[in-house]
Amino acid sequence: MGLPASIWAAYQRRNLAFTFKHQKGYTRHYFVPRKRFFSYYTTPSSASQRTKLQQSNNGLQIRTNPYNMSRVQKDFDSIKEANNTEPDTLQRPKGKKPHVGIIGAGVAGLRCADVLLKHGVKVTILEGRDRVGGRFYQSDALGHRVDLGPNWIHGTGNNPMVDLTKETDTATMSWDGRQAIFDQLGRLLSEDESAEVFEIVWTIIEQAMKYSNEECETISPEISLYDYFKEKIGEFGVSVEKQERILHVAEMWGAFVGSTVQQQSLKFFWMEDSLDGENLFVEETYHKVLKKIAEPALKDADIKFGYKAKKIITHETPDGINVTVESLDKESLTFDELVTTTPLGWLKANKDAFEPELPVRLQQAITSIGYGHLDKVYITFPTAFWNEHPQPSSNPESTDSPLNLPGFIQWTTPTYATQTNPSHWAQEAMNLASLTPSHAHPTLLFYTYGQTSLHIASLLKSASPSLYSDKQQPSPSLCSEAVKSLLLPFFTPYFSCLPNYSPTNPEHQPIALLATGWANDELAGNGSYSNFPVGLEKGGEDVEVMRKGMPERGVWIAGEHTAPFAGLGTVHGAYWSGEGVAGRLLGAYGVEKVE
Numbered sequence: 347m348g349l350p351a352s353i354w355a356a357y358q359r360r361n362l363a364f365t366f367k368h369q370k371g372y373t374r375h376y377f378v379p380r381k382r383f384f385s386y387y388t389t390p391s392s393a394s395q396r397t398k399l400q401q402s403n404n405g406l407q408i409r410t411n412p413y414n415m416s417r418v419q420k421d422f423d424s425i426k427e428a429n430n431t432e433p434d435t436l437q438r439p440k441g442k443k444p445h446v447g448i449i450g451a452g453v454a455g456l457r458c459a460d461v462l463l464k465h466g467v468k469v470t471i472l473e474g475r476d477r478v479g480g481r482f483y484q485s486d487a488l489g490h491r492v493d494l495g496p497n498w499i500h501g502t503g504n505n506p507m508v509d510l511t512k513e514t515d516t517a518t519m520s521w522d523g524r525q526a527i528f529d530q531l532g533r534l535l536s537e538d539e540s541a542e543v544f545e546i547v548w549t550i551i552e553q554a555m556k557y558s559n560e561e562c563e564t565i566s567p568e569i570s571l572y573d574y575f576k577e578k579i580g581e582f583g584v585s586v587e588k589q590e591r592i593l594h595v596a597e598m599w600g601a602f603v604g605s606t607v608q609q610q611s612l613k614f615f616w617m618e619d620s621l622d623g624e625n626l627f628v629e630e631t632y633h634k635v636l637k638k639i640a641e642p643a644l645k646d647a648d649i650k651f652g653y654k655a656k657k658i659i660t661h662e663t664p665d666g667i668n669v670t671v672e673s674l675d676k677e678s679l680t681f682d683e684l685v686t687t688t689p690l691g692w693l694k695a696n697k698d699a700f701e702p703e704l705p706v707r708l709q710q711a712i713t714s715i716g717y718g719h720l721d722k723v724y725i726t727f728p729t730a731f732w733n734e735h736p737q738p739s740s741n742p743e744s745t746d747s748p749l750n751l752p753g754f755i756q757w758t759t760p761t762y763a764t765q766t767n768p769s770h771w772a773q774e775a776m777n778l779a780s781l782t783p784s785h786a787h788p789t790l791l792f793y794t795y796g797q798t799s800l801h802i803a804s805l806l807k808s809a810s811p812s813l814y815s816d817k818q819q820p821s822p823s824l825c826s827e828a829v830k831s832l833l834l835p836f837f838t839p840y841f842s843c844l845p846n847y848s849p850t851n852p853e854h855q856p857i858a859l860l861a862t863g864w865a866n867d868e869l870a871g872n873g874s875y876s877n878f879p880v881g882l883e884k885g886g887e888d889v890e891v892m893r894k895g896m897p898e899r900g901v902w903i904a905g906e907h908t909a910p911f912a913g914l915g916t917v918h919g920a921y922w923s924g925e926g927v928a929g930r931l932l933g934a935y936g937v938e939k940v941e
Contacts, residue, residue: 421886421911436897438666440936443467444682447671449655451643452480453917454687454904457924459643465932466940470679471643472653472671474869478640481689481870482917484633487825487860488726490787493631494862500916501621507635507918508626514634518626519782524752526777527595530759530770532843543588547595550578558615570880571599571610594758597772601793603877603915604718609796614878614885621912629785632917639921650676654869658684659701660899669900683900685927687920690892690907691717691871700901708896711888715907716879717871719799723792724860725837728853730779730788732844751845753780755790763839771798773840790841803865805832830859875915876907889914893923897934902927 438444443466448455451473459469477483481495499507499518511518527540535543554574558565575596579589599607603618610618628635643649657672661680669684688696693712697704704712732751757773764770778789794802806824809832834856841847847854864870878885889911895903904923906915913919 421890436934438934438936442682442935443937444931444935445470446931447472447669447679447681447684448647448687449658449671449684450480450687450905451475451478451640451649452687452905453482453639453920454906454924454927455480455685456639456643457921458685458687458904458928459647459924460639461925461928462932463642463646464939465937467932467937469643469647470681471647471649472655472673472679473649473651474654476651478644478649479636481864481874482632482636484631484636485825485860488724488789488858490726490789491631491633492724492789492791492860493628494722495864496632496917497628499626499628500918501625501912502623503621505621505623505918506921510635510638511626511628514638516628516632516634517630517782517785519629519785520624520626521753521780524754526752526755528755528757528760528840528843529591530594530761532757532760532762532839534843534845543592543595546579546582546584546592547598549582550575550596551599553578554612554615555619558612559619562613562616565613567611567613567881567883569612570608571612571615572596572606572608574612575607591758594772595756597758598756598774600772600795601720601774603716604720604795604799604874605716605877605879606796609716609879611878611880611882611885614882617878617885617889617911617914619912620916621918627781629781650679652676655686655688655699657699657701658686658901660896660901667900681900683902683931685902685904685924685931687904687924689717689869689871689873689905690715690876691873692869693871693903695868695871702899705896707891711884711891714882714884714888715892716877716882717873718875718877719796719803719865720874721794721799721802721862721864722860723794723802723833723837723862724789724858725792725834725841725856726787726789726858726860727856728788730777730786731846731848731851731854732777732841733779750780751777753777755844757840757843760839766836766839767798769797771796771801773798773837775840792837792840799865802833802836802861803863805836806861806863807866824863825858825860829861830856833859833861877915886911893926895927897930902931 445468446462448459448469448471451471455471455473456478459471462469479495483494484491485494499505499511502508510516524537525540525544527535527543529535551571554571557574572593575593579592582592584592596607599610603610653676654674655671656674657670659670659672661668661670668680668682670678670680671684672678686693690712694717697709697712703709753776755775755777759770759772760767761770774793776791776793778791779786781787806829809828810824841856842849864874865872876889882888889908892903893908895901895908904920904927906913906917906920906923909916909919909923910926913922
């Protein structure tokens with residue numbers, strides 16, 4: 347079948363990074379980690395100059411970005427080679443159209459089903475929930491729709507999510523990159539100081555990415571990204587006090603990977619890279635994209651909702667092999683081939699679900715790759731009191747007014763919230779009042795990660811234990827007065843630091859709160875997505891082992907954790923993985939597309 351077209355197109359352009367040239371010689375660089383868009387200015391440093399800079403754009407120049415090319419190129423080449431050679435070794439009956447079972451109706455499962463259905467293959471999807479989408483899901487509980495799972499497009503360079511948002515007329519936006527930073531005492535740093543600290547942080551991150559890519563084989567598995575920060579920070583000629591502040595701001599990396607910066611492997615930091623181009627925030631939510639992706643499966647596949655897999659058993663038969671899936675409380679089903687798109691966290695917790703047992707090397711891979719905890723807490727207010735009213739603009743969609751609080755807000759090492767946060771976990775939020783006017787709402791979106799995520803999850807579980815029993819559908823979110831009362835004491839110390847806040851003003855008090863509960867959700871693997879922790883020794887190889895799956899046993903593995911390296915931990919990666927497995931499977935049977 348060859349490499350799927352959407353992946354091959356991205357591969358061909360993978361070496362492009364973007365540098366925008368502005369007036370007066372200023373240059374704005376874009377560095378794109380897999381979880382968030384970041385932009386910084388090399389010059390000038392003042393807020394007034396940056397404001398002028400945001401208003402100018404003299405075009406696009408393209409430069410090569412060789413440091414993140416070689417490993418990604420090698421990965422794409424290996425995928426292409428596997429897709430071209432593997433079918434010859436599997437010896438499936440050529441021309442037969444197999445009955446394929448798919449566990450999971452998330453992005454990977456839906457995309458896999460779409461490709462198979464287009465080739466006339468019979469598809470049955472086994473989905474543990476009562477809906478499609480998996481972690482790709484939305485809620486209207488706040489009175490406006492929000493994404494409970496992904497709400498970013500990670501890189502615009504040949505990203506299938508960009509194409510899908512255009513096809514569905516889904517609104518996206520690019521943030522201006524400004525950051526509001528509160529210090530450990532809850533004081534808001536000046537915009538100039540925030541910009542200086544933020545630029546140093548991301549300069550070190552970019553250096554770390556380059557170093558990891560070039561020296562991966564020689565870097566000790568025990569060295570973290572935080573260790574690299576401590577080593578490099580002295581090279582910037584700033585005071586000891588500012589060095590401490592930079593290290594505090596570096597904690598925000600946890601919101602990218604669902605773990606702490608101290609746990610991020612430097613050796614495999616290069617695997618956190620993503621596609622080039624901007625990261626776009628899907629301000630209208632992904633709901634129309636989900637509908638588009640799910641449409642073929644809902645129309646032509648047999649979807650069995652509420653089906654939780656318990657055992658996956660490969661049988662040898664006189665005609666070859668087949669795979670049986672046993673459920674907790676439903677009939678067993680047998681397929682010619684099975685694609686499991688369960689999250690990595692589920693695989694970690696259910697390695698013994700496979701018979702015969704998983705090969706040792708595959709077990710090692712599943713165990714070694716990390717699985718992060720990233721959850722969301724949306725807090726809605728009567729008004730966005732933290733934003734002063736911007737001056738009238740000739741552009742009704744403009745959000746560049748310097749009077750608005752920046753889109754990204756960070757509370758570093760808060761020592762003023764010891765009663766609810768004695769460990770001083772850093773907090774991060776997005777100012778959703780800074781979306782374009784047609785989609786803005788007075789809401790703060792807190793990203794909770796690592797220990798904060800687990801702490802919030804434990805509070806939610808203790809308050810609503812029945813929602814997480816084996817007899818209930820897993821609940822991806824909770825929104826009630828009880829939940830609001832439970833969680834507000836934790837978050838009040840942070841939003842009360844915002845400009846203009848008054849504890850006696852009712853317009854400044856939350857009216858609704860929505861918290862996701864992925865860390866409590868067994869079907870989400872009790873977490874969010876893959877990451878690469880300290881101690882990891884064979885990160886790239888581990889992903890390749892999971893990606894290969896067990897086709898000789900009729901068991902194929904898809905999901906963000908098996909994506910090409912440029913898509914790990916992302917929606918487009920999950921999409922690619924489902925597409926790739928479908929292509930390999932069809933190639934094994936020599937099935938031609940139905941016209």
